Amino acid sequence: MTSQAPDNQRIVITGVGLTAPNGNTLAEYRDALLSGRSGVQQYDIRYIGETLAGVCDFDELKYQKRRNVRRGTRAGSIGIYCANEAIADSGIDWENTDRERVGVYVGVTEHGNVETENEIYEIKQYDYDTSVWTHHHNPRTVANNPAGEITLNMGITGPHYTVGAACAAGNAGLIQAAQQLLLGECDVAIGGGVSESIRTFGIFAGFASQGALASNEDPTKASRPFDRDRNGIVVSEGGCLFIVERYSDAAARGAKIYGELVGYAMNSDASDFVLPNPKQQARCMRMALERAQLNAGDIGIVSTHATATSSGDIQECTAVRDVFNGDSPTLINNTKSFIGHAMGAAGSLELAGNLPSFDDGVCHPTINVDNLDPECELAGLVLGEPRQTKGVDTILNNSFGMLGINSAVVIKRV
């Protein structure tokens, strides 16, 4: 899978649809990343009370009727918004597209917690009478729900499913899309990730119990990967779905091409439920580079996964230092410092925010680093302000998750 492969085995991104806590289009989101605009705000959720989160404000009714918003899930609505925006952005003649040849591959960190918590809360008001448990529960909580809602909304009759991959899910959805195109299972793939996780109190409570939930008087300063005073994760919602095609198809229709997926890798730590393993993270990045037939020094920007937990940030920095060893001109940034951790959407959102670098040559910064943790010092780390370069040709996007799941994708300018 490299630019040297035959055109029908090259995979390119031709459309982007997203909603992030600081933007509902790629242009808005990119502007926020270049102007230092955070999307983190005060947030109130049942049982937890006041906390912080990244909240999206896209218009659910742009592509859905109220009836279907009510019937479906937030993850479904996020997916529907992103998929419709991505198709529109791609310029594909959607009316005349054979929908049986479209595949939908949506990465999720988890699904069903929000809906289950809501129902338990609801039946609690009825003394736990299960006869008032909603008949919508099962279609809302089946694991394919976010992808399935997209097919219902858009009349897509090709394959659909979600890819459960913890916080590596955004990359995993993109990788799955590419693989299914290479297998010939579809001609247009919609791939990426979504997250509705801020609607479940359990994720906040779980991180709090783990000592990994961020707090800060100023919400915009709460997500601070690499900073000595970081104190945990800001949970966010969001989504980013890419339109992915074979290069031969994209070129034939004269599509705008955001970049080519020239390499990817996924592997496992096999070492701990929660604590990342830098050796395996480094191995994952190296495998992606090998498949892309690139050296570390060829990479323009490394988009890090770092979530602002002390162990996670240091482990990733150890892995990045190992692979990029300080000699390469590679720049390094982090998007969670702006939007928090968008869970299943993190990987694809973080990649999307960097794609415009191919056009403007600017590397967006990592914000909120007032006192760099010496253990997170990396050559090339872009702090505070955007960095103008002579041009960016390649991006390596990291996305890691619990149970030791690692992913890296390499995108090249076409």
Next chain:
Amino acid sequence: MTKEEIREEVLDILADIAPDEDLSNLDDSQSFREQMELDSMDFLDIVMELRKRHRVQVPEDDYVNLASMNSTVEYLEPLMKDIQKV
């Protein structure tokens, strides 16, 4: 509840279930399905809301009575006559 109050209650439930529909011109003698986008899951919502709001149980064999506003009110009247309108 009187027949008129039951009708208002059903309208209120329909407004929740079918928020995109204009219910102001609903023909009480015509079936709901002919006048708005409702499927079997929506009808289950009517049954569920009656159960949650008023503890009224509609057995599956009786769902057929919920076809139109007139038939629904007719069916519910004996079941809801002792319920006070809140």
